[in-house]
Amino acid sequence: MTTLPIEERIVHMIAQLTPVRPAEIQMQHRLREDLGLDSVCSMELLSMLAEQMDLDVPIEEAMGITTVGEAVAMARRHLAARGA
Amino acid sequence: MSALVLGAGGFLGLNLVDALIAAGEAPRCGRRRRSNVLALRQRRAALVPADLDIPEELAAAMTGCATVFHAAGHYPRLSRDRQRTMQTGLAQLGNVLDAAAGAGVRRLIYVSSTATVAPAPGRPSDERDVFAAAPGLGVYHDLKWAMESLALAEDRIEVIVACPGACLGPHDLRLGTSAVLVALARGLDPPHPDGVINPVDVRDVATALLRLAEHASPPRRVLLAAGNLRLHELLVALARRYGVAPPSRPLEDAEAVSLADAEEARAEAGGRRPSLSREIVDLVIHGVPLDAGLAARALGMRWRPLTETLDAADGWARRMRLIPERPFTQAAEP
Numbered sequence: 211m212t213t214l215p216i217e218e219r220i221v222h223m224i225a226q227l228t229p230v231r232p233a234e235i236q237m238q239h240r241l242r243e244d245l246g247l248d249s250v251c252s253m254e255l256l257s258m259l260a261e262q263m264d265l266d267v268p269i270e271e272a273m274g275i276t277t278v279g280e281a282v283a284m285a286r287r288h289l290a291a292r293g294a
Numbered sequence: 295m296s297a298l299v300l301g302a303g304g305f306l307g308l309n310l311v312d313a314l315i316a317a318g319e320a321p322r323c324g325r326r327r328r329s330n331v332l333a334l335r336q337r338r339a340a341l342v343p344a345d346l347d348i349p350e351e352l353a354a355a356m357t358g359c360a361t362v363f364h365a366a367g368h369y370p371r372l373s374r375d376r377q378r379t380m381q382t383g384l385a386q387l388g389n390v391l392d393a394a395a396g397a398g399v400r401r402l403i404y405v406s407s408t409a410t411v412a413p414a415p416g417r418p419s420d421e422r423d424v425f426a427a428a429p430g431l432g433v434y435h436d437l438k439w440a441m442e443s444l445a446l447a448e449d450r451i452e453v454i455v456a457c458p459g460a461c462l463g464p465h466d467l468r469l470g471t472s473a474v475l476v477a478l479a480r481g482l483d484p485p486h487p488d489g490v491i492n493p494v495d496v497r498d499v500a501t502a503l504l505r506l507a508e509h510a511s512p513p514r515r516v517l518l519a520a521g522n523l524r525l526h527e528l529l530v531a532l533a534r535r536y537g538v539a540p541p542s543r544p545l546e547d548a549e550a551v552s553l554a555d556a557e558e559a560r561a562e563a564g565g566r567r568p569s570l571s572r573e574i575v576d577l578v579i580h581g582v583p584l585d586a587g588l589a590a591r592a593l594g595m596r597w598r599p600l601t602e603t604l605d606a607a608d609g610w611a612r613r614m615r616l617i618p619e620r621p622f623t624q625a626a627e628p
Binding site (some may be wrong): 227248249250253254256257258260261266267268269270272273274 | 328329330331332333335336467468469566567613614615616
């Protein structure tokens with residue numbers, strides 16, 4: 211899974227937390243309203259993302275993420291910042 | 295001190311980890327597979343798997359630890375299934391106690407609840423006041439009483455019981471007690487019961503737990519509360535603080551129970567989180583004034599004033615964008 215693009219990795223993580231099938235998950239989907247992740251599950255998702263990609267994500271930043279695309283952008287930002 | 299914190303990623307747990315780190319300790323932080331560990335990663339804390347339903351994980355996590363802080367006692371989000379709630383809470387605590395005994399832990403600090411404190415006629419309740427049997431005031435009260443009884447009956451290791459009141463302060467990510475503060479700051483008018491609550495700064499609770507771990511001969515059971523006031527009184531003060539309309543009159547006890555039961559039934563059927571939960575109603579309407587003098591005498595605790603606690607909770611909630619960035623009028627508070 212670690213060789214997959216970031217988008218696919220996040221989609222797989224979301225699929226572990228919701229009954230939504232990976233093929234149905236789109237970048238513009240809102241974590242809460244469209245995918246049914248409550249605030250606790252959303253934070254679990256971002257925590258899972260940080261652990262799997264070894265990112266140091268401030269909780270303040272994670273709290274501001276509302277869509278799948280924003281989570282992808284956040285991951286890219288942190289990977290770029292550490293020169294990955 | 296070689297210490298393990300169970301529930302390290304939670305509200306009290308994070309504050310306890312901060313207190314331990316500030317004291318020069320490097321605690322192990324227990325986590326479940328799906329725990330939110332962002333804040334712990336930022337603290338460079340050592341994370342260890344410690345699912346309370348998996349005895350082998352608990353045993354491995356406790357190996358070599360002299361002290362275990364158990365701040366992960368089962369907290370039922372709904373009071374709908376008494377049998378399952380009791381089974382889960384007691385089985386998980388049993389797993390923790392068995393693992394601690396097996397690992398040779400010297401002292402376990404168990405975080406209980408003021409729900410276990412019985413009323414004392416004519417005076418504030420203190421550490422002597424324990425229900426002789428399950429209080430029968432709701433699932434939450436009965437669960438906490440049963441769990442505390444199990445913890446106090448433990449004779450293989452030393453177990454110390456701490457009963458914190460309504461914790462307020464930073465890092466309440468799941469919006470437990472802080473939900474009222476956030477609701478008022480957003481200009482909402484949450485339906486609420488009324489009764490005595492015992493607010494306490496979560497950072498002071500963390501300090502008290504640390505002192506219980508370090509104390510040569512700590513009290514077996516200690517209440518942690520900074521004061522006593524009525525919930526409606528706190529909501530009125532918060533409304534003044536945020537410059538919003540004062541809260542509506544409190545619900546009568548029966549009204550509050552009925553509303554919470556209906557909200558929990560809706561939540562169980564797949565709706566959003568209940569706007570009023572049964573355990574909060576039960577805690578408030580059956581709340582009793584507390585005398586936390588033992589914590590002051592035995593542990594040297596000096597409680598932060600409520601205004602300082604509310605300032606800290608407010609600052610954290612703003613950083614987390616839980617309440618809007620706008621000025622508020624600070625007025626006199628209890």
